[in-house]
Amino acid sequence: VQLQASGGGLVQTGGSRLLSCTVFGRDFSDHFMAWFRQVQGKEREFVAGISWEATATWYSSTAEGRFTVSRDNARDTVYLQMTSVTTEDTAIYSCASPEESYVAGDFRRPGAYYYWGQGTQVTVSS
Numbered sequence: 001v002q003l004q005a006s007g008g009g010l011v012q013t014g015g016s017r018l019l020s021c022t023v024f025g026r027d028f029s030d031h032f033m034a035w036f037r038q039v040q041g042k043e044r045e046f047v048a049g050i051s052w053e054a055t056a057t058w059y060s061s062t063a064e065g066r067f068t069v070s071r072d073n074a075r076d077t078v079y080l081q082m083t084s085v086t087t088e089d090t091a092i093y094s095c096a097s098p099e100e101s102y103v104a105g106d107f108r109r110p111g112a113y114y115y116w117g118q119g120t121q122v123t124v125s126s
Contacts, residue, residue, distance in 0.1 A: 008093060031098065060108075
């Protein structure tokens with residue numbers, strides 16, 4: 001199983017960025033997906049999660065109202081649309097998927113996920 005994230009880059013404060021994560025090697029449509037981010041020297045932080053049929057989404061308090069998680073099961077891809085970004089959003093963003101179709105326990109914990117993408121760097125300039 002491989003998760004391939006893309007879409008990172010340099011964006012100005014107040015701008016937008018679309019991140020993508022494509023999953024290879026498993027039945028994507030049966031699995032919960034999540035986005036995390038990490039700043040060097042800090043712990044990995046939950047950003048957003050989406051159920052396998054996209055009927056439910058969850059966001060961190062910092063992402064709520066600015067970021068949107070979605071998925072296209074026909075393309076085996078999950079997205080994170082970032083808007084109104086600030087310098088505080090600068091981080092490496094990674095997609096994650098649990099070993100089972102659901103997340104056992106708290107889906108905000110990195111330890112609840114088995115498969116991880118390589119991460120894509122988003123840098124917000126002031």
